Amino acid sequence: MNSTILPVEVIEAHLDTIDLIAAMYPSSGEVEISESSAEWIDRLREWFLDPTSALAPAQIPPNLSVTVRLPVGGQDKSIQVIVTFPLRTETEGSEGADRLPPMRYSLRQPDWMSKAEVAALSAGIPNRNGDALEAFDYIQAEGARLLETKQTQTVSAEGSDATKASSGPLVRVWFYFPSLSTRKKRDDMVNLAPGYGLTGFVLAGKPGVLCLEGLSVDIDAYMSFIKTHSWGDIPSHQKKVSERFRETQNIQRVFLGMEEITDSLGARGGQRANRGDMQALEAWLGERGLRQAFEQVIF
DSSP states (O other), X not given: OOEEEOOHHHHHHXXXXXXXXXXXXXXXXXXXXXXXXXXXXHHHHHHHHOTTSSOOGGGSOSEEEEEXXXXXXXXXXXXXXXEEEEOEEEOSSSTTTTSOOOOEEEEEOOTTSOHHHHHHHHHTOOOSTTOHHHHHHXXXXXXXXXXXXXXXXXXXXXXXHTOOOOOSOEEEEEEEESOBOOXXXXXXXXXXXXXXXXXXXXXXXXXXXXXXXXXXXXXXXXXXXXXXIITTTSOGGXXXXXXXXXXXXXXXXXXXXXXXXXXXXXXXXXXXXXXXXXXHHHHHHHTTTOHHHHHHHHX
16 A cells, blocks of 8 residues: 655644644643654755755655643543644555545543543544644533533532531531522532432521531541532632531431522512512521521521
8 A cells, every 4th residue: 555745734734733833832741742743743844945955755754643641620630632733645455545634633531530421531632734733722621511411420429428427416507608609519518418428408508507406526537528629619718608507406306408598588679689588588498497597597
């Protein structure tokens, strides 16, 4: 099977792409070019300047390769991508063999990805018009999405594992927030509570309220986990939450599970519709025999 060198303008475009990659990732270790590929890049540039030089087209290798370490997720994680730039194309052997071959991408498996995840990511890499930057953007975006999914699963698993075979009387604890708005933080409060054997509710807004029923040790462990993990990206001075009331005598569970009640209470006031309707909350708690707790928490 024979092969022929690609058009000079195609090879020049490949070298321009390599220059662009090197400029975009200038830090040490981000771009690796093998000694052989680096030598051929220099020889090809000289040949473009002087086509009458001693370089014979038959000597040109089938491809050049560059390895790029792409940062992922804004953390100390990365994916190494080997980009192969073809310099020759087959001219015989199969139908369409003389078409320009595309650039190829292969991924080195990082320690935080499985082989199946690497294979799935590799299969989706776009390869249109030799746009390496589009491929890099895809790899980084999908890698970050995968990393976030893994971290969420880890936090959920840790929260579930936190359930202990504790014993003791049930308590009901009420927490007050001057403001509670972030959706993810509220979702974490709801989703992690069952792993600690807790029931209750979350009310977002200004103010926000969190009510937890369960064993005292489990409530304390849950709040510690929430502050350390779910709120880990919040400066300590912004983690404004205070325990307002702890019921300890003859407590029976009122709530069947853990839920957010923000939308179910109806209209909300304030310029951004973020002020909770305290009268609606008082009535809602009154229906459950908890009106006295409302007075302790809100006033």
